[in-house]
Amino acid sequence: MHALRQIPSVRPVRVATVSAATVGRVLLAVLAFSLLIGQVLAEEAPVLRLRGDVTARGDVLTLGDLVEGASAEVQRHPLFRAPALGATGTIQARRIADAVAALGLGEIETGGRVQVSVLRAARRVTQPEIEAALKRALETHHGLDARNLAVRLDGEAPVLLAPVTLDGPAAALDVSYDPRSRRIAALVTLGERQASLRVTGQVLEIREVAILGRALNRGEAVTAGDITVERRPREATPADAQGAQGNLAGQVAQRGLGAGAILRSGDLAPPDVVTRGEAVTIVFDAPGLNLSLRGVANESGRLGAAITVTNPVSKKILSAAVIGPGRVSVGPAPAARQASAALDLPTLQR
Structure with a gap:
């Protein structure tokens, strides 16, 4: 007889239904794992990208100047x-x-750029700052007033280029100045001669002059808006040029004047307050005596001007000074002349 073998029992296979919640949990787990792997890979191999056009502030361009994404230690590599x-x-x-690959940092993303433009930053010391340094030296070492000086440098406008770290004022050293020819030569420097430029030029004395802004006809009054004050080299201005001092507004042109002209003494004068043929009051004023009568002006005149007037009664012509609109004075005068003047005024009234 054969022994009977036990028939193993077979357990039925249970099939579970997949729900939406289960799928969501699986997807979240996969996403989290992917992010974790990406972060680890990023930490191990950072992405290096080529920068755009850059400005260099020093003599050397480092990896950090040209590439972004590298560690702080690597960025300092020249x-x-x-x-x-x-x-x-x-x-x-x-x-x-x-260069980056030679450092063992792998490839860089260029973003399609073929080349990178590099501008070297520099401090530009231009002509005004150079002239200011020269004028300070002339004032300190030669006793000249820098406010009344200008320096005309030789050649094209010079420019001193210096590192941007040199931020102090420019200085003029080794200054050579000839008072007779007014020639100057100096070494303009920044820092401890870290940047320098040798310049030469002509020192000019400057004065302020009044410039007419519009054309004037003879007898036309000038207004404050018609006049500007400019600084001009003394050698290029007339000796009798009007300066900034004085009130020229209200005065009248003594001749035709063109726009842009430098006003000179005699170009303008106060307006006439007495006109020729005008009836005026003639005043004789002396200690203890105050007389007046009507007369006729033979000439026009401004305040303080000497003119002649006619006494209509005696028909005598008297010398007088204009003292106001329509008023002239014939005294006081020295004693001998006072008596003569009194005799010429028989109709004066007290």
């Missing part, structure tokens, strides 16, 4: 020399990529 002060240069993108 790669290329910067252009000269104020100049612009270019670097091919492939050369930057080769």
Whole structure:
């Protein structure tokens, strides 16, 4: 007889229904795992990207100047020399990529750029600042008043290029000045002669002059808006040029004047307050005596001007000074002349 073998019992397979919640949990787990893996990979291999056009502030371009995404320690690694002060240069993108690869940092993303433009930053010391340094030296070492000086530098407008870290004022050293020819030569420097430029020029004495802003006809009055004050080299202005001092507004042109003209003594004068043929009051004023009568002006005159008037009664012509609109004075005068003047005024009334 054969022994009977036990028939193993077979457990039925349970099939579970997949729900939406289960699918969601699985997807979230996969997403979290992917993010974790991405973060680990990013930490291990940072993405390096080529920067755009850059401005260099020093002599050397570091990896951090040209590439972003590197660690702080790697960013300080020097790669290329910067252009000269104020100049612009270019670097091919492939050369930057080769330099980065040589450091074992892998590839960089260029963003399609073929080259990078590099501008070397510089401080530009221009002509006004150079002239100011020269004038300070002339005032300190030669006793000249810098406010009344100008310096005309030789050649084209000079420019001193210096590193941007040199932020102090420019100074003039080794100054040579000839008072007779007014020639000057100096070395303009920044810092401890870290940047320098030798210049030469002519020192000019400056004065303020009044400039007419519009054309005037003879007898036309000038207004405050017609006059501007400009600083001009003394050698290029007339000796009798009107300065900034004095009130010229209200005065009248003594001749035709063109726009832009430098006003000179005699170009303008106060307006006439007495006109020729005008009836005027003639005043004789002396200690203890005050007389007046009507007369006729033979000439026009401004305040203080000497004119002649006619006494209509005696028909005598008297010399008088204009003392106001329609008023002239024939005294006081020395004693001998006072008596003569009194005799010529028989009709004066007290």
